[in-house]
Amino acid sequence: MMGIKRILLVDDEEMFLKSLKEGLDSFSDIFMTDICFTVDEAIMKIKKNIYDLVITDIRMPYKSGIDLILYLKKHSYKGKTVVMSAYNNEIDVEKIQSFGIVEVISKPFKLDWFIEKLKKILFEEKESLVNFDSIDLLTVLQIINIEKKSLIIRINCNGEEGFVYTKDGEIIQAEFSGYIGKKALLELIYKKNADISLLGYKNQKVKKTIDTPFNELIFNIVKDLDEKRDSQENEKGKDEDKGGNNKQEDGNMFEDIFKEMEAIGGFVAAGIYDGTGKILGSTTTTKNITFEEVGDNAIKLYKAAREVCSKMGIGTTNFIETHTEDYTFIHTCIVPGKAAMGVLLKRNANIGMVRFHMKKSAEVLQPKFQ
Numbered sequence: 001m002m003g004i005k006r007i008l009l010v011d012d013e014e015m016f017l018k019s020l021k022e023g024l025d026s027f028s029d030i031f032m033t034d035i036c037f038t039v040d041e042a043i044m045k046i047k048k049n050i051y052d053l054v055i056t057d058i059r060m061p062y063k064s065g066i067d068l069i070l071y072l073k074k075h076s077y078k079g080k081t082v083v084m085s086a087y088n089n090e091i092d093v094e095k096i097q098s099f100g101i102v103e104v105i106s107k108p109f110k111l112d113w114f115i116e117k118l119k120k121i122l123f124e125e126k127e128s129l130v131n132f133d134s135i136d137l138l139t140v141l142q143i144i145n146i147e148k149k150s151l152i153i154r155i156n157c158n159g160e161e162g163f164v165y166t167k168d169g170e171i172i173q174a175e176f177s178g179y180i181g182k183k184a185l186l187e188l189i190y191k192k193n194a195d196i197s198l199l200g201y202k203n204q205k206v207k208k209t210i211d212t213p214f215n216e217l218i219f220n221i222v223k224d225l226d227e228k229r230d231s232q233e234n235e236k237g238k239d240e241d242k243g244g245n246n247k248q249e250d251g252n253m254f255e256d257i258f259k260e261m262e263a264i265g266g267f268v269a270a271g272i273y274d275g276t277g278k279i280l281g282s283t284t285t286t287k288n289i290t291f292e293e294v295g296d297n298a299i300k301l302y303k304a305a306r307e308v309c310s311k312m313g314i315g316t317t318n319f320i321e322t323h324t325e326d327y328t329f330i331h332t333c334i335v336p337g338k339a340a341m342g343v344l345l346k347r348n349a350n351i352g353m354v355r356f357h358m359k360k361s362a363e364v365l366q367p368k369f370q
Contacts, residue, residue: 039063181209254281266349
């Protein structure tokens with residue numbers, strides 16, 4: 001028998017929310033429903049009650065869905081979270097889901113469909129891919145860009161405060177530890193486990209020192225983070241005994257590469273395999289998909305693609321993509337005949353970012369297999 005689940009609905013559209021609550025109240029043997037029209041009101045409810053599910057609109061005036069998500073993170077919320085939006089064609093659904101949101105629902109919707117969706121979310125034990133604890137400043141900035149918000153973001157790092165300013169979702173200024181602009185932004189993004197708060201502009205004039213478009217800026221930041229990690233790994237390698245456990249070192253190297261892939265919205269699984277297709281290392285976010293049989297077939301696909309390119313007289317290829325209705329599989333060669341990497345993604349994932357990481361990872365791994 002299903003127990004009664006407590007739900008909190010948050011949306012600034014009062015008529016829509018009252019109508020939705022009225023429909024859910026018809027299922028009072030399954031759902032106990034509270035509604036709030038502002039994030040502040042929702043926070044007050046959350047302080048007093050324990051909710052199995054919080055459903056929030058992503059775009060609201062003043063404080064929005066991101067504010068509520070950050071509050072839930074800070075207070076170790078253990079329930080599930082769903083985002084509603086009438087703008088799904090304008091937002092990166094896969095990116096939002098990768099932040100720990102179990103579902104992104106498009107408005108408007110039919111009540112019967114919504115009831116069945118809630119039953120699946122609450123009673124079929126669907127797990128989030130990422131815990132709220134994974135939300136860092138980079139994640140917050142990406143959500144703000146999706147929402148096109150103008151905000152001041154305050155970051156507290158062990159008592160030292162920094163600020164990032166956005167206008168219509170674009171980053172225009174950053175201040176931290178005597179630095180301003182891109183240098184301050186990089187320093188803040190390097191910080192781990194920082195306390196993040198969102199503030200309004202309050203008519204404050206902000207001098208614009210960052211004019212790089214958001215996507216280009218984030219791409220460069222991720223590249224800088226990769227180079228910093230590689231530099232740290234190289235320094236560490238100089239101090240280690242060269243005759244150590246190579247298998248363990250390989251595992252650590254693969255783990256670092258997979259960790260970066262897993263942070264990309266829409267990531268499903270990845271594997272590194274030798275020239276025969278034997279799996280050397282793999283990771284997956286779902287129990288339904290493994291890389292045990294992928295390597296051999298990916299090598300065959302790669303060889304077929306190279307043969308086609310050769311017969312067409314258009315050169316050789318070290319990179320192939322295969323698309324289905326729901327997924328994209330990307331294969332890249334690390335060292336011909338010796339090692340390769342494959343990544344499986346949801347269809348609308350950030351493929352450009354994955355390609356960049358795969359190219360970077362292949363360069364890191366090449367010396368090992370040559």
